Amino acid sequence: MSVLNxxxxxxxxxxxxxxxxxxxxxxxxxxxAGRCARISVEPLALTFAIDHDGYLVDTEDERAPDVTLSLPLSALPGLASGDANRLMNAVRIEGSADLADTLGFVFRNLRWDAEEDLSLVFGDILAHRMVEGATGLRRMHERAWAGLTGNLAEYLAEEQHALVTRAALQGLGEQLRVLRDDLARLDKRLGRLGTAARRA
Incomplete structure (x- = not known):
């Protein structure tokens, strides 16, 4: 059996x-049941049929799949980050829309209960601690990433003036609104002065 298989x-x-x-x-x-699908992420392709119990099984023949879901390799970080919606938005679909819709819904909503699987090997208490530790590590990573991007945005906005902050943009919007109102009043005043001059 090859590595790809x-x-x-x-x-x-x-x-x-x-x-x-x-x-x-x-x-x-x-x-x-009986329909065939292919999920393609170059260079890998998973081709399968669906059985009467709703499981994926090997296809019995070389017929063309009813639907092909193709993902660019660049979309896979969405899978690792748990962002299934972003991942599904990158999918290119060819073939049966109803089968693609069903597969998309199932794959978006399937969840791995890591704690239950780990408990079979390590026991309930250790599995719970392992999952808690992994969750804490992920949250720490998210906080560090949010801090890094926040600091970078602040540096680019305040030090380099390469970005406009939201507060500065709101202030500019307020100034433009006041200027627009002032111009409208000035236009009306000039109109009245012009009318008065014509009458004189």
């Missing part, structure tokens, strides 16, 4: 593992 079979097994704990997902997939 091993990778795609591993992905199929992982998805089926998630489906085993998601009755709602299998119920959505089961009406599409």
């Amino acid at each position: 091993f990778g795609t079979r591993g992905a199929q097994a992982a998805i089926n593992h998630l489906l085993a704990r998601a009755d709602w997902a299998r119920e959505r997939l089961a009406p599409h």
Whole structure:
């Protein structure tokens, strides 16, 4: 078995593992039993059929898939960050719209219960601590990233004047509103003066 085949079979097994704990997902997939789909992320492509129980199975023949979902490699960080919506927005769909819609809904909403899986190997308490530690690490990373981007934006706005701050933009908007009102009053006054001059 080639490395690519091993990778795609591993992905199929992982998805089926998630489906085993998601009755709602299998119920959505089961009406599409017998249909074939391909998920393509160059250089990998996972081609599968759906069985009557809503699981992914190997295709029995070389027929063209009913739908192909193609993702650019650059969209994969969305998967790692958990931003499924951004990931799905990058998908190019060819073929059956209803099957693509079902697969999109299922893949957007499937969740891995890491704590439950880890508890089978390490026990409940250690699994809980591992997941809490990973969650804390992720939050720390998010805070550090938010601080870095905030500091960079402040530096570019205040020191380099390369960005306009929201407060400065609101102040400029207020100044423009006052100027517009002043110009409207001046225009009316000039109109009245012109009318008075013509009458004299």
